[in-house]
Amino acid sequence: MGEENATPRVLLVIPAFNEQDSLAATLADVRREAGFASVLVVDDGSSDLTTDIALDEGVEFARLPFNLGVGAAVQTGFKYAQRGDFDFVVQFDADGQHPAKFVRKMVERIRDSSADVVAGVRVAGDLESYTFTFLRRLGSWWLRLLIWIASGQRFTDPTCGLRIYNRRAASFLAKHYPEIAAEPCSLALLSNHGFKVVELDVSLRPRTGGATSLTFGRSLSYMIIASWAIATATLATGRRRTD
Amino acid sequence: MPPVVGELTSYDFSKLASVTMQSGQLLLIVAALVAIAFVVTLIRLRMLRESYSIVFVGAILLFVVTATWGFGWMIWLTRRLGVTYAPSGVFTLGFGVVAVVGIYLGVIITGLQSKIKTLAQENALLEARLRSVESDSAGASGGAEASAP
Numbered sequence: 001m002g003e004e005n006a007t008p009r010v011l012l013v014i015p016a017f018n019e020q021d022s023l024a025a026t027l028a029d030v031r032r033e034a035g036f037a038s039v040l041v042v043d044d045g046s047s048d049l050t051t052d053i054a055l056d057e058g059v060e061f062a063r064l065p066f067n068l069g070v071g072a073a074v075q076t077g078f079k080y081a082q083r084g085d086f087d088f089v090v091q092f093d094a095d096g097q098h099p100a101k102f103v104r105k106m107v108e109r110i111r112d113s114s115a116d117v118v119a120g121v122r123v124a125g126d127l128e129s130y131t132f133t134f135l136r137r138l139g140s141w142w143l144r145l146l147i148w149i150a151s152g153q154r155f156t157d158p159t160c161g162l163r164i165y166n167r168r169a170a171s172f173l174a175k176h177y178p179e180i181a182a183e184p185c186s187l188a189l190l191s192n193h194g195f196k197v198v199e200l201d202v203s204l205r206p207r208t209g210g211a212t213s214l215t216f217g218r219s220l221s222y223m224i225i226a227s228w229a230i231a232t233a234t235l236a237t238g239r240r241r242t243d
Numbered sequence: 244m245p246p247v248v249g250e251l252t253s254y255d256f257s258k259l260a261s262v263t264m265q266s267g268q269l270l271l272i273v274a275a276l277v278a279i280a281f282v283v284t285l286i287r288l289r290m291l292r293e294s295y296s297i298v299f300v301g302a303i304l305l306f307v308v309t310a311t312w313g314f315g316w317m318i319w320l321t322r323r324l325g326v327t328y329a330p331s332g333v334f335t336l337g338f339g340v341v342a343v344v345g346i347y348l349g350v351i352i353t354g355l356q357s358k359i360k361t362l363a364q365e366n367a368l369l370e371a372r373l374r375s376v377e378s379d380s381a382g383a384s385g386g387a388e389a390s391a392p
Contacts, residue, residue, distance in 0.1 A: 062371040066363065
């Protein structure tokens, strides 16, 4: 099925690690707002009832035998999409922060803009009860600067996990999706390999369950690792397109 | 008298180096033999693969060669580098070897991690596929039973 077809095949990849408190609500939102899309929950070695909830909700799920990290979980989704011959792959968080109403907008945007990737931008959207702390803004600025140096492209929100990829970008990332600091690194990688990335304003909701794992120490550690990963991401696969 | 002090210092250093050479050589050779025996034992017990042990055995042999025949050039080299105490040169060499071994192991671990990740992903995808096929199959057989007279 080609991308120009009126009803493209869309896969929502939802990486989930111990998301038993929010997954059911997220899936209900997806069913309500993006019922046209197929859903794959990738259980990243959860120790809670995440898999059982996915089973109860009747969605397709892939259960990783142990925790590999969000990068590997999303990459599993890209591999699934490649084998299932999907036209577009949407990366979607399980914690309920991504409103599913944007999925349709993202599909329309990627089809209309001839882009390979549409990346969500939280900071430019109408924020719903969500605030960015100073440190978070500083971190985002630093990552934007690094990506700009590494790829020559400017991005507004490099850590937003709400994105849509076309078949070509998804196939590329099925092979090369970064394992650490996946969101900012993948932007640098995609830009360096000639993929067209455009942005779309999205809003963000507070978590519907669970707790964020980002403490100050982890955030600092993430920034250091992300900086190094972005700097080396280009070297890992080369600067030229390799599809 | 400055010249006398200079001579004494030179004489003391050579004597000290000579003594250190002999005891150091012996210690290094004994330690090398113990280390090689340990590595061979690990290989015999299948706790270490031959290919991974090569770098360890190589490092041990480098130390033995340096201790047995290479002390002269080691002293020459360390003096040229401005190191006044020759065994410091050996420690520097040891640090270099440890660094190489660390990088070598890092490369091996990275390769293994990548393979494990791929295996885990393939396992998850196959399991999902199996579940889907079983579900389709159950649905088909259920439908057949329902339509049977």
